Amino acid sequence: MLDKLIREYIADMRAQGSSEATIKSYTSHLLKFKEWCNANGIDFTKLSIKDIKLFHNYLLKQDLAHHTVNMHIYCLKGFYDFLVEEGIVSGNPVLTRRLAIKEEKIRRYHHV
Secondary structure, three states: OOHHHHHHHHHHHHOOOOOHHHHHHHHHHHHHHHHHHHHHOOHHHHOOOOHHHHHHHHHOOOOOOOOHHHHHHHHHHHHHHHHOOOOOOOOOOOOOHHHOOOOOOOOOOOOO
């Protein structure tokens, strides 16, 4: 069922005009989430905030850049918004403001 919903979400993103680069990265992020759910016996329709934190920590342990971890979480938020709209789940457990990692800004110095 999760595979089918991921395909529907990606098709919805295409219909809304998302770029192919965004679609490619969201597909990758959602497949990683699906693999994690399968490996940990997680029912995506009953996902809790605690489960999201476990997924978040799993991503951090993969030594991914903070930006990449944040993109996975933002992707999941959008996917769960879609699931709410489709009536698959009753609420979105992904709280991005609590999970987003502060990213270092690249400072550029101009020599005079």
